[in-house]
Amino acid sequence: MRTQVLIVGSGPSGLLLGQLLAGIGIDNVILERVDRDHLLSRVRAGVLEQGTVELLDEAGAGERMHAEGLPHDGFAVAFDNRLHRIDLHALTGKRVMVYGQTEMTRDLVEKREKAGLTTVFEAANVALHDISGSPFVTYEKDGQSHRIDCDFIAGCDGYHGVSRRSVPGGALQSFERVYPFGWLGVLAEVPPASHELIYANHELGFALCSMRSMTRSRYYIQCPIDEKVEDWSDGRFWDELRRRLPAESAAAVTTGPSFEKSIALLRSFVVEPMQFGKLSLVGDAAHIVPPTGAKGLNLAASDVRYLFSGLREFYADGSTAGMDAYSGRALARVWKAVRFSWWMTTMLHRFPEGGAFGQRIQEAELDYLVHSRAASTALAENYVGLPY
Numbered sequence: 433m434r435t436q437v438l439i440v441g442s443g444p445s446g447l448l449l450g451q452l453l454a455g456i457g458i459d460n461v462i463l464e465r466v467d468r469d470h471l472l473s474r475v476r477a478g479v480l481e482q483g484t485v486e487l488l489d490e491a492g493a494g495e496r497m498h499a500e501g502l503p504h505d506g507f508a509v510a511f512d513n514r515l516h517r518i519d520l521h522a523l524t525g526k527r528v529m530v531y532g533q534t535e536m537t538r539d540l541v542e543k544r545e546k547a548g549l550t551t552v553f554e555a556a557n558v559a560l561h562d563i564s565g566s567p568f569v570t571y572e573k574d575g576q577s578h579r580i581d582c583d584f585i586a587g588c589d590g591y592h593g594v595s596r597r598s599v600p601g602g603a604l605q606s607f608e609r610v611y612p613f614g615w616l617g618v619l620a621e622v623p624p625a626s627h628e629l630i631y632a633n634h635e636l637g638f639a640l641c642s643m644r645s646m647t648r649s650r651y652y653i654q655c656p657i658d659e660k661v662e663d664w665s666d667g668r669f670w671d672e673l674r675r676r677l678p679a680e681s682a683a684a685v686t687t688g689p690s691f692e693k694s695i696a697l698l699r700s701f702v703v704e705p706m707q708f709g710k711l712s713l714v715g716d717a718a719h720i721v722p723p724t725g726a727k728g729l730n731l732a733a734s735d736v737r738y739l740f741s742g743l744r745e746f747y748a749d750g751s752t753a754g755m756d757a758y759s760g761r762a763l764a765r766v767w768k769a770v771r772f773s774w775w776m777t778t779m780l781h782r783f784p785e786g787g788a789f790g791q792r793i794q795e796a797e798l799d800y801l802v803h804s805r806a807a808s809t810a811l812a813e814n815y816v817g818l819p820y
Contacts, residue, residue, distance in 0.1 A: 435461040435550075438569050438582040439741060440558060441511060441589030442471060442551055443716040443734035447540035449586055450813045452740045454549055458747055461549030461580060462544075463555040463571055465589075471553070472538050472675060479504075479629070479645050480529040480536075484733040501531035502646070507815075509780075509802060510632040511795070514679045516802040517628075523805075523812035526749045530629075533729055550579075555596070556617055560598040564709030583710065584755075587737060588732075590716040599708045611698040611722060611777065612784050615636070616655040618669055618690035623676075625684040631724075631780055632676050633798060635791070637757035638724075638781040639676035640683075649686075654781055660696060664688050670719040698722040698777065700770055701725040705759035712739050712758055719766050723782060725773035730817060731766055738762045765818060772814040 437453055439446045442464035453460045464471060471483055480488075480501075488494040511715040521527050544551060555571040562568060568581040587595025596604070615638075624643035632639040637654035644650055659771045666689055676681035701720040706713045715732030742754030779797050783790060801807045 434581045435459045437584050437587045438580055439588055440595050441593060443735050444536050446588030448491055451540055451543055451735045454547060459814040462551040463558055464553050465555055467553050476724050478530055480531055481730040483525045483817045484527050484730050484764040487733050487737055493543045496539055499533045501529045504528050504530055504628050506627040510630055510678050511798045515678055518808055518812055520812045520816050523809045524816050527740045528676060528816055533565050558594050563711040567710045577696055585711045586714055587711055587717045588714045591720055593717055596713055596717050603708050604703045607702045609700045613654050614657050615652045617652040617694055619692040620649050620688045620690045622649050623647060627682055630681055633780045634676040636676050661693055661695055700774055704768060707759045721770055721773040722777045723775040727769040727773050731740040731769050735762050767817055808820040
């Protein structure tokens with residue numbers, strides 16, 4: 433088989449890139465290691481920047497998001513047993529959209545299937561070849577070996593995927609910080625505690641009240657990195673969550689059985705450059721951010737925007753300028769989001785080494801944030817998404 437663009441990975445970034453390319457007549461094939469049902473069962477992020485919403489609309493996949501998603505004009509920061517609202521729309525003129533990544537993935541999968549575009553699920557032993565020359569990809573399926581030749585490869589297969597590992601040793605530089613705690617999160621079919629997100633700083637540790645819909649809530653609490661999920665009953669989780677919230681918010685928490693419970697470790701990770709030869713890395717294949725600033729999925733979407741622009745220019749005009757500039761353009765935005773996510777994380781979490789001094793610094797930072805319009809605006813500008 434031959435295609436113009438081979439996309440490794442059918443997460444939101446791979447599907448979004450494929451849909452945008454197909455919309456302007458650029459042939460593409462997606463390879464995915466898991467089956468369709470598993471892909472659509474993965475529960476991930478759900479706060480979309482305005483730019484991500486616009487990109488989904490451009491791909492023709494935004495109809496259900498606008499019908500069922502929850503536009504948010506702001507969110508609350510909780511500390512000292514009080515809620516302080518950050519009015520995103522008043523400060524920036526923009527808003528965010530709460531819409532689950534699982535739902536976004538489903539919309540894109542169905543759109544791709546309806547258009548008759550090729551996606552190979554359960555592709556095993558995917559390998560990238562000659563990525564600096566005439567690239568091709570091999571894989572196995574149903575006991576058969578297959579080869580796809582292409583002009584470009586988009587590595588949208590995540591942190592543990594094959595794409596980044598296919599770059600020759602020494603060609604990439606890695607930057608990483610691992611944080612000394614995790615997030616214990618639950619999903620439950622209960623109404624959210626608030627119609628907007630609540631980010632809580634508390635002496636017992638960080639907490640987040642979020643949602644996927646008006647009937648499905650997503651809650652997190654900071655926990656030690658060696659914590660075990662099986663040690664946390666639903667009752668213990670709900671009790672600990674409410675301890676970390678202001679009284680009015682704690683009283684608004686509706687409890688119920690969780691249907692998903694997990695611990696996520698937090699890290700900041702970036703590789704430079706984000707391309708090598710004909711391979712471009714996209715999303716988690718190139719960078720990871722703590723979920724505190726809701727940037728992971730949105731950064732993947734901005735990578736897609738830059739890569740799509742470069743590919744469109746190449747096939748329309750024969751120019752390589754956009755592709756040559758992809759890594760630099762993407763990284764300029766990536767590092768700003770990495771900084772913002774790191775800042776949000778350090779401001780809201782309890783660090784083991786922080787001590788009394790660190791706690792006082794956090795208190796001063798939070799007090800300044802909510803009483804300074806300039807500081808609140810800086811937070812809001814980053815949260816709704818910096819310009820492309």
